[in-house]
Structure formats: structure tokens, C-alpha cells
Amino acid sequence: MTPLDLLDLDSLLDDEERQIRDVARQLVADRVRPHVADWYEEGRVPARELAREFGKLGLLGMHLTGYGCAGSSAVAYGLACLELEAADSGVRSLVSVQGSLAMYAIWRYGSEEQKQRWLPALAAGEAIGCFGLTEPDHGSDPASMATRARRDGDDWVLHGGKMWITNAPVADVAVIWARADEGVRGFAVPMDTPGVSVREIRRKLSLRASATGEITLDEVRLPAAARLPEAVGLKAPLSCLTEARHGIVWGALGAARDCLETTLAYATTRTQFGRPLAGFQLTQAKLADMAVEWQKGYLLALRLGRLADAGRLRPEQVSVGKLNNVREALDIARQCRTILGANGISGEYPVLRHANNLESVLTYEGTSEIHQLVIGQRLTGLSAFA
Structure with a gap:
């Protein structure tokens, strides 16, 4: 159990879920982490090369069935998103858009001809x-x-x-x-x-x-x-967004975890006033609050994943997850930056890169305000959109 797993949440996963998580974590460690700071600084990503690597491990459209897709659980997909975003939100976005938006739309609403034409190539990463x-x-x-x-x-x-x-x-x-x-x-x-x-x-x-x-x-x-023959009305694209938002609920936790792990390592080794930063009460209070929010976010994501696997996940429930987890992840990234001080703005550490990325994640696929209104409509029965 890692220091961040205060509640032993790892025990809530089954062996297959842990195995998929570990495979994704190792791939990220080998293929993404050594290079992602340079990609970010240069404003580029080797998308085709990464897509093929992800496709070999079945990460693209992994929660879909047939047509070369892995047919994994929603929880396993979420765990993969967490590990991908622990490296970088942009890398997780590549996988989310491929699998939960483009592939899901074709898988759910497309003709058999469209599925046969596109899904196997997209699942393998041979097409994007x-x-x-x-x-x-x-x-x-x-x-x-x-x-x-x-x-x-x-x-x-x-x-x-x-x-x-x-x-x-x-x-x-x-x-x-x-x-x-x-x-x-x-x-x-x-x-x-x-x-x-x-x-x-x-x-x-x-x-x-x-x-x-x-x-x-x-x-x-x-x-x-x-034309996607089964896609009729605005509900079709909105259902695709619900699929993708579930991955974001998990992915944001990855960015937050990477910030926390980086900050814990820094605070326990950086000495000021004769003791490690982690030995000061104010620093421990920050770390404690962030770790508690991370654990709560993980429990929320896991609950939504279990509902998805049971076929009972509703759009407003996903809104609860995206609103909370992205908002809290961004707060964690910002707070971690304060503990790192000036080093927090350096590309040698991932914290400000995660914070910058999470500013976009906070907005895309539904701003916080939109998700608040979705939840508000569920609570009151009244729409505030018009």
C-alpha cells in the first residue's frame, strides 16, 4: 500500500483490474514519462506512434466489445485513464477521444459496414x-x-x-x-x-x-x-460525451496523484530552517487535505465505474464525478505548486504542467457551470439552461 492509499482502496479492485492498471502504468513509464516534458515544451506529440503502442495493449476502445476491442470493464478503462493522465492529460485525451468519442459513436450508432471499416483499424491504432x-x-x-x-x-x-x-x-x-x-x-x-x-x-x-x-x-x-444510421437527435452526441466524461473522472485523479507523489518526495527531502519541508505543520496540513480529497475522488470514480458496469450509470451522475474530480484535481495541483515554491514552475517537475492541462480539462466536455446545471436540474426538476 502506498502512502496515498490511506483507506486501502486498492483492495476494492479485482485481480484483472489491477493487472490492467499495472500494464498501463508500465507502458506510461516506458514510453511516455521520459519524453512528455519535451513534447509539452515543443507543443507536439507523436500521436500515430503512441496510438499503435496503445493499440497493441488493447487500450483503444478497450471498454467496447467486438471488432478488435478488448471488452474490458468500465472500471478497468477508468484505471487506464488514470495512469495515462498521471503522465499527461493530453496523452489521456488521445485515448479518450479515440475510444469514447470516435469509436463509441461508430460502435453505438454506426452501420455494420461502418463498424467493419473503421473499428478494427481504430482499435489497433492503425487509424486515428x-x-x-x-x-x-x-x-x-x-x-x-x-x-x-x-x-x-x-x-x-x-x-x-x-x-x-x-x-x-x-x-x-x-x-x-x-x-x-x-x-x-x-x-x-x-x-x-x-x-x-x-x-x-x-x-x-x-x-x-x-x-x-x-x-x-x-x-x-x-x-x-x-451517415450513422442509428444517430437521431442531439441525444446521440451527448451520450458519447457521457462515455468520455467517465474517463475524465478517473483521468483527473491521475494528474492529481502525480502532483501529490512529486510533492511528497520533494517535501520530505527539501530542507528549510533545519528540517524537511514535510516536517512543518502547515505543509502537513496541506498534504493531509489533498490526500483526503484524492481518496474521496477515487471512491467517487469507483462508484461510477461500478454503476457503468451494471448498466445503471446516468448522465447527471457522471456530471457529479467530472465536476468534483476535475475541480479538486486542479486545486491539488495548485496547492502542490506552492509547496514546491519556485521549483513548482520548472519543467523539471510535472506539477505546473498538470495544472495548466487541468485548466482545459475543467472546461472541455462540459464546463463546471454546465455540470452544476445538470445536477441542479436533477435536484429541482427545473431546467436553467434556457
Whole structure:
């Protein structure tokens, strides 16, 4: 048991869950940790190379079944997300967007032809997917999306744009959501389709070890077979977000744990005024409060994972997890930075990198305010969105 596992939470996992967690942790230690600080500083990530590595271990779409997917439990998927984000939120985002957004959308709403075409390659990391919902002028309000899909004979024609799309600069396929006369519809769009263009978003101060882009759709003509036949209405993309948010609930804990472990090691070896920093009451109070919040977040994530595996997880429950765990993880990262002092802003330590990343995680796939309103609607029966 590690010092952070105050409540012996590891005993709540079964052997398979621990094994999957340990495999993900070792992969991160070997393949990501030695390089991620440089990737972050340089604003790049070897996404295709990482995708193939993750695919070999079955981490892509791992909670889905068939088509080359591992069919793991929701808890095992969450534990993998935790280990990935303990290295960097951008690396976990690569896996989340691939598996819980692009792959899940095709797996849940696609035709058999679409599943056969895309899922095995995506699961193996031989292809990369992205998920186009957010737009330049429509983030928290996807119901107001401006991207349009119109019928033209047997074809569909898409026109519009998507913004802040993880994996877009390296993607082979995009799941694009657009408004048609019949309502919101989803499409599996090969990125080499005429009329599709991508601009990589540079000069980010957060999630720098992640490929982010803007997708422009200029009268993109698609065959009828490109439409996801089971995706009808806005509930379809929102259900994909619920899948991805579950991974975020776990992933944020990874960033927080890495900050805590780094800070514990630093505080017990850094000497000031004749004793280690960890020997001062104020430092111990900070560490104690952070460790308690981490344990509470882990229990929350585990509860949501068990509900997901039982088929009983509701969207507002995921909102509770994302609201709490990302908010607390960010607070932990900021507090850890204070203990490290000036060293806390150095790239030699991961703490401020995690804090910067968590600023984005706090906002994407539902801001804290949106999740508060989701929970508020459940509590009161009244919608405050309109």
C-alpha cells in the first residue's frame, strides 16, 4: 500500500483490474514519462506512434466489445485513464477521444459496414479518429450548432466548421455532427474527402502534448452510407460525451496523484530552517487535505465505474464525478505548486504542467457551470439552461 492509499482502496479492485492498471502504468513509464516534458515544451506529440503502442495493449476502445476491442470493464478503462493522465492529460485525451468519442459513436450508432471499416483499424491504432461537435461559436450549447447537412439526391452535403477538436490534425476519420431538416445527424467522414481541411491550433498554453485542430467543411459531399444510421437527435452526441466524461473522472485523479507523489518526495527531502519541508505543520496540513480529497475522488470514480458496469450509470451522475474530480484535481495541483515554491514552475517537475492541462480539462466536455446545471436540474426538476 502506498502512502496515498490511506483507506486501502486498492483492495476494492479485482485481480484483472489491477493487472490492467499495472500494464498501463508500465507502458506510461516506458514510453511516455521520459519524453512528455519535451513534447509539452515543443507543443507536439507523436500521436500515430503512441496510438499503435496503445493499440497493441488493447487500450483503444478497450471498454467496447467486438471488432478488435478488448471488452474490458468500465472500471478497468477508468484505471487506464488514470495512469495515462498521471503522465499527461493530453496523452489521456488521445485515448479518450479515440475510444469514447470516435469509436463509441461508430460502435453505438454506426452501420455494420461502418463498424467493419473503421473499428478494427481504430482499435489497433492503425487509424486515428476525432469527434466534431464543438464549433467556433457554439461550445456549451451544441443544440445551436451551425454546421448543416442537406440531402442532394442520394448524397449528403456538409457545410460548416468545428473547433477545438482533439486528434483532428492527425485523424483519418472524423465523426461529424450536423443539423439536417430531420434534426441532428452524425456522419463518419474520411478526412481525405474533398472539401475537408484542418488547421492545427498552435500557441496553446495547455494540453500542449496533444494535437488540436479546427475542421472546415466546405460543401463536403458524402454518400448515404456515411451517415450513422442509428444517430437521431442531439441525444446521440451527448451520450458519447457521457462515455468520455467517465474517463475524465478517473483521468483527473491521475494528474492529481502525480502532483501529490512529486510533492511528497520533494517535501520530505527539501530542507528549510533545519528540517524537511514535510516536517512543518502547515505543509502537513496541506498534504493531509489533498490526500483526503484524492481518496474521496477515487471512491467517487469507483462508484461510477461500478454503476457503468451494471448498466445503471446516468448522465447527471457522471456530471457529479467530472465536476468534483476535475475541480479538486486542479486545486491539488495548485496547492502542490506552492509547496514546491519556485521549483513548482520548472519543467523539471510535472506539477505546473498538470495544472495548466487541468485548466482545459475543467472546461472541455462540459464546463463546471454546465455540470452544476445538470445536477441542479436533477435536484429541482427545473431546467436553467434556457
